Amino acid sequence: MTTAPPAPVPPPSRRVTADDVARLAGVSRSAVSRTFTPGASVAADKRERILAVAEHLGYRPNSLAASLKSQSSNLVAIVTGNLGNHYDSVITAELVKRLADIGKWAVVLGDTSGDISNYDILDVLAYPLDAMIIRAGSIDEDTARKCMKLNVPLILSGRSTPMDGVDCVGCDNVGGARLATQELIRRGRTRIGYIGGIKSLTSEQERHDGFLSALSEAGLAPAALEWADFSFEGGHAAALRCLNRTTRPDALFCCNDIMAIGALNAARHALGLQVPEDLAVIGFDDIAMAGWPCFGLTTIRNSITNTVDTIMDLLESRFLHPDRAGETRCIDPILISRDTH
Amino acid sequence: MTTAPPAPVPPPSRRVTADDVARLAGVSRSAVSRTFTPGASVAADKRERILAVAEHLGYRPNSLAASLKSQSSNLVAIVTGNLGNHYDSVITAELVKRLADIGKWAVVLGDTSGDISNYDILDVLAYPLDAMIIRAGSIDEDTARKCMKLNVPLILSGRSTPMDGVDCVGCDNVGGARLATQELIRRGRTRIGYIGGIKSLTSEQERHDGFLSALSEAGLAPAALEWADFSFEGGHAAALRCLNRTTRPDALFCCNDIMAIGALNAARHALGLQVPEDLAVIGFDDIAMAGWPCFGLTTIRNSITNTVDTIMDLLESRFLHPDRAGETRCIDPILISRDTH
DNA sequence: GGTTAATTTGCACATGTGTGCAATATGTGA
DNA sequence: TCACATATTGCACACATGTGCAAATTAACC
Incomplete structure (x- = not known):
């Protein structure tokens, strides 16, 4: 076996490579590679020396290079x-x-x-x-x-x-929206508003469809239609737009929970409404927050x-x-x- | 220029490569590479043909291979x-x-x-x-x-x-915790409890230190010390443990906002306490939620x-x-x- | 057309791995 | 000691790319 050349210090701006380890340990690069390949054949003492040098230099095989192959x-x-x-x-x-x-x-x-x-x-x-x-x-x-x-x-x-x-x-967004809307109708709500999300997303489009179909099956028309960006602030603002109409909705179906919680805040704190007495709110998703005592939000679980x-x-x-x-x-x-x- | 060999269909399990494009366009691989390198020199018509073939095959240079070099x-x-x-x-x-x-x-x-x-x-x-x-x-x-x-x-x-x-x-976690604690003391609170986070994290350790130092400077001892996992549920449970003691704390400093909001929920909904009359709560971080009307949480902003x-x-x-x-x-x-x- | 400058092109190398293959070293049994 | 089986080793290739260099082509100008 050839003697190891005087340990060359790798330029500090380069990643330690299998060649560096091989040179310092006085073995071939293949041996280094095999040491890090489970099941490959390397002599025990050689493997040990390689592992020591690798540890010393902080070597790890470069997955990125490996993935090329x-x-x-x-x-x-x-x-x-x-x-x-x-x-x-x-x-x-x-x-x-x-x-x-x-x-x-x-x-x-x-x-x-x-x-x-x-x-x-x-x-x-x-x-x-x-x-x-x-x-x-x-x-x-x-x-x-x-x-x-x-x-x-x-x-x-x-x-x-x-x-x-x-x-x-x-x-099933359509089905979920229908579930929520039908539940509101079943509980006697008649002036139901909708707060939608970002219009380009299919989740918004499908939930919107479900809302409208359930409503029209019951012979009702939407009491309000507003859209926001799926955020708390958006839901809050949209709810204010809905609820400040001359004939106030008695229920809101919101396209996701965060907007529903924004709506809840608008109703309670900005307008002083009682929920659910004055206004019913149903959301969509069932995020953890919906179950918090301060909200207790009725919603559609999107597991x-x-x-x-x-x-x-x-x-x-x-x-x-x-x-x-x-x-x-x-x-x-x-x-x-x-x-x- | 050699004629292009009959368009070889690359095996569908392989990513399209510059070689594939070169072969199909009847040019060298270098030309393909240069076409995708801004500022490199390629004849206009050749570049155009290469781009067309690349588009057809859906070729993109493999960044991963490039990053090797x-x-x-x-x-x-x-x-x-x-x-x-x-x-x-x-x-x-x-x-x-x-x-x-x-x-x-x-x-x-x-x-x-x-x-x-x-x-x-x-x-x-x-x-x-x-x-x-x-x-x-x-x-x-x-x-x-x-x-x-x-x-x-x-x-x-x-x-x-x-x-x-x-x-x-x-x-400055120590300073932030001191700020919160001193504010509680300034407002006349004397039985101040602490809800900490995961003990192995420095943010918890430092905020804990700040809390204790501000307290001892005012000649006070902590009214309660509990730890949780930085979560709503954890804060909720820890608050219950704090507040069910024989001498109930009149204030809680919580190591982050989510735990503070959990504590708020425990105080209001589980125990029927008035905040801030019966209990003051201060959090840490100032997440968006802290500013929601339903919480209005006083907190330390960690921008x-x-x-x-x-x-x-x-x-x-x-x-x-x-x-x-x-x-x-x-x-x-x-x-x-x-x-x- | 001839000379020079500018552009374009292909070869070949480097990047860091894993691995097949053949060669070599080691171990085993008689 | 020899024959044979097994374990170990190093070479060389493949992976997909960017680029320096020299050769080749084209453009420009007189």
Whole structure:
């Protein structure tokens, strides 16, 4: 065996490489690589020396270089509309955790506005992602096609209508909205208003449809229609616009919980109304906050656990069968009856 | 120029590569690479043909392969304790957005528990990260050293005490806690209790210290000491433990806003107390929720904007001067006076 | 057309890994 | 000691890209 050359100090601006370790330990680079490959064959004493040198230099194999060959980067992109939004942030957190469990890393995209720019989505496709999970029903068909051409499996969450070649998972928004609206009607409310979310998202469109259909089936017309941005402040302002009309609604169905809670605040604190006596409020999602004693918000549960389970299920099945057809799974929403209606 | 061979269909399980484009367009791979490199020299008609073929095949240069050579992956890891926690999720969202502005992608780590396992941190270092931002004061000195050996700049957020060779940014937790406690004393409260967070985190330790020092300066002893996990439920339960003592505290200082809001709920809805008449409550952070009409929580502002600005500033300065010494920046907390004290 | 300058092009290398393959070293049994 | 089986080792390639360099082509000008 050749003697090790005088330990060359790697330039401090470079990452320690397997070559550095090999040189310092006086072995071949292959030996270093095998030392870090479970099951590979290296002599015990040599492995020990290599591990010591690696520890000393702080060496770790560069996954990125490895993934060039292995064709799997273990990176999964999560695109979310608004991380400031509680529902989105919790679902993202759950996904991050579950991805980590199967050895994948989450590259998270999403600003604090609400709409997703396709520009960012295309940019991150420069990385050879193992998959891409998009939180939001509305996505360009064109963007989806580009994902497929790059062999990046796509999962759309928050969408319950099928899309060619793409896995989708979402709750039955129309059904959920109908559930809420029918419940208000059943309890005798007749002047029911609607506070919608960002109009370009399918969740808003579908919940809006459900609201209108349930209403018209009962021979009623909407008492008010307002839209906001799925935020507390937006819901608060929209509720004020609804409730300051000459004939005040006696109920509000809100497109998500945060807006419902904003509406609740507007009704109680800005207008001094009693809930549910003067006004009934129903939300959508059932975020943790909805169950807090101070709110006790009646809502439609859009189960995060079920959604994340389903996403992970679709993902793993996609890894096993890359060429299977796109699948759409629907999560059943249920009414969670609390104190605001 | 040689004629293009009969368009070879790339195996569908492989990502489209520059070679594929070159072959189909009948040009060299270099030409393809130059076409996607701003400022490089390619004949106009050839570039056009290449772009057409690339569009047809859905080709994008693989950043990951490129970063092997360029020594910059444009990936920045964000390690956060608990994405379910509102403060953490908002700061993460802000960071994701600001990183995107400078062309970096965020790899987000963090489960929904609370404490960070060093195991995960070391694992993600397998990637040649451009930097790593850790949300939490408590991190192994050893882990920090490993980052430095791998030339991954480290930024600790939520820590205001210096650490060798590492950039830190945090608010003055001791000062903030003193501010809150002194305000309670000034308003005549004498039986002041404390609800702390996860004991292993420096933010908890420092706020605890500040609370005790302000109290003892005024010749007072704590009326109650309880700890929870920075969550609503934890704060709720801890408040009940505090308030069910024989001599009930007349004020609570809570280590963060969410626990304070939990305490508020416990006081009002479980025990029927009037806030602030029967009980004063002050939180820490000033999350958006604290300003909602239903809470009007008095709190210590731990400015997210300032924190994120500072993190980005440290980050960019680190990119420019990789070898400068570690720096610690402190953010001044201020009292936000609302309705709960 | 001839000379020179400018542009374009392809080759070849470097980036850090994992691994098949053949060669070598080591161990085992008679 | 020899024959044979097994364990270990190093070479060389593949992965997808960007780029320096020299050769080749084109443009410009007289």
